Amino acid sequence: MISLSGITKTYGAVTALCNIDLTVNRAEILALAGENGSGKSTLVKILSGVVVPDSGTIRIEGRPVSFHSPLEALDQGIALVAQELTVLPHLPVYENVMLPFLRHRTRRLVSRRNLVARTTRILDELGVQIDPYLPVSRLGPVQQTFVEIAKALVVEPKLLILDEATSRLGEKEVEFLLALIKRLQARGLSTVMITHRIIEMTSTADRAFVLRDGAFAGELPKEHLREHELVNLMVGRDIVRRTKDYATSAAAPRLVVQDLQLAGSHKRLTLNVQVGEIVGLAGLVGAGRTELLEALAGVRKVTDGVVTVDGTQVPLNNPRRSLRCGLALVPEDRHTQGLIVTDSIYENYELGAVPWLGFVNRARGRRRTRAAVARFGIKTSNVLAPVTSLSGGNQQKVVLARALSKDPTVLLLDEPTRGVDIGARDDIYQIIEEQARSGMAVLLASSDLVEILGICDRVLVMHEGEVVGDLRGDLISEHNIALLSAGGKLESHVYAH
């Protein structure tokens, strides 16, 4: 029905997708699989017209087409249910469901009765009971997801794309949704589904299309669509683990987290990090890694639990006290969370260093900044230059240097090398290992398995807000991490608390 050939998309120097050929047949359910950063999202964006590919052609029933906006894709019968909810919370359900028709309304007056009637009809067809007059903000995440799906189906598309549509649903609703897709399949609808639960793919999809590092990794027809094969295709590479030249002291837990419960979650997290240990936090996007690190840093609300650093209990929900207890966070996104982009390198390094009534000694501050610039190899000739004049890797080093300037004993790193060039990346790894060698406990969340496998002594795998695996030694492998991340179980895995 729809076929892509030779699709390539690059962002700057990064190739997100390379020469992809993909065909979706009529009434087929296709699972799009791959790890974080494998190019799934980009492919979905191209299919739904959000992103225009650099090269390659898209054909619908043999006719070449090109989309420059989601609207054009919708006109060609391709509807997307995006990963993030896109509902308008203050408007009633029927306005949300009928939103795709909004642009036709200029031609004739809106009949509210008509809109409600059509909304009721589509909701009945889906088999969900939602009052069409209720504002969407009054609905729970499950019902909101179904409003989103109704909105996609109301235009009677030929192809439905579900990007992590099941992530907000419970087990029963997932079953219901998957049954619904199969019912619609019988009526000729094609579906492309992305899900982080492998079991949903193996139970529902007719075929799995696997991406790895932006390239085609392989296909599995229904009869071969099994967990083990799928994970192997998604991973498909060997990574050499770095060997450590020093031992961590297992006797001294530096950071101990017990039954930590985040606001809005009923799951409890328990873990510890030893003196000098680098512990990786692996998992899919949305598994709760960032949330855990932010909770430890005191910037995300925690409802219950105990956190101790070197035996001292850390007051929860208080970023300043956390920092004083030795927990320093390097946040995920340096532009929105790490840096004051309007300021200089000096201002950024010294951020929060002087108390309210303290005197700002600029000369001394600049000296300190220069010392940090030299120590961490930040490439600049002037600490008063805007921080945005630095390359991404050097900007990240400024954020890291600032965290280390607070003399932490536990370093919380969230995606420390995202968008960082290779040279600076190695520098950052060296800095992290140096800190660990001098006794710092490091908790490192990363979507980059090379990083996790490369520098971590131990790997905790998270899935849906829980730590589901604690891997050490030979058990640390890409296969095991991918399996646990997707909610699978290791055959001979003993989970040690």
Next chain:
Amino acid sequence: MSTHTSQSAPARSIVPPGSRRRLAGRIYEGIRVYIGIGVMLVVLVGYLAITQPTFATPQNLIAILETNSVLLLVAIGLTFVLLTGGFDLSVGGMLALSGILVAKLLESGVNFYVAAILVIIAAAILGGVFNGLLIGKLGLSFFVVTLGTMSLFRGTGQVITEGHGLSLYQVEASRLIGSGRFLGVPWLVIIALSVLVLAILVTRYTGFGRMLYAVGGNAEAARLSGIKVWLVRAVAYAICAGLCGLAGVLESSRLASASPTAATGMELVAAAAVLLGGTSFAGGAGSMVGTLLGALFLGIISNGMTISQISSFWQSVVTGFVLLAAVLLDWFRMRRDRRLSGT
């Protein structure tokens, strides 16, 4: 410079290497933000000095400073708030209310200086609690909150006086501050410039001052670095209100009367002064020196038009044009900087 890495490193800094040029570059960095308003100010002063013989006299220059010292105080207060990325529409209302409160205290026989200090403290607390806590702690929109307090403060003044003005003429200390001079310089100017110096020191050399910039530049980064963002914001509104209290005391002393309609429209003129001085409406960038230049520019334009006998109706038209020109200039400068820094 201890880390002279400019030869090996891909120096993308906007400051060129080489120590002499680097010094020039650093000076340029320091004054860069004032170039727009500075050039406009020099052109304006030059033009007026040549065409209007009465302009460049000491009396006239002192008169300009005297008439605009109240505006300068309000603009300084507003700069604190704008640096955090907020805005305060209630400055005019607070100014009027403070004038009335001081007049009422004087009526009941309180010493002028005691009354002035009480009013300033009360204003700071009112502004800190209403504007500061609602905006800083609860995260409400600064526009809505200060629109409300604008009406609240001015209305309270009207209720207290039942719409009439109150005279301060009998109070000698008030007359002295309002129109007296010290070594030929009006007390108003001395007070306003002292506050300016203090504000420069606070914003540049205290931890709080730098936190203002951090909160305005990126509140999330500031929060993650352990800065109490809400408190910084609340204190900025309190300082702004306190300075409006001082401005109210001075304004009613200058006019020898306190009126509930004093300083109507002051919030917009003061905002124009702050923005002309290069302080960003988005927060995180700007300076007190810029605010001084902005206030001076508006004062000189108004003075120049008066002595050139141009109708005062034209003044806000010109102010509007100048403000748009300044914003446009800022846009050009930012675009060039971005190109130079290669991002």
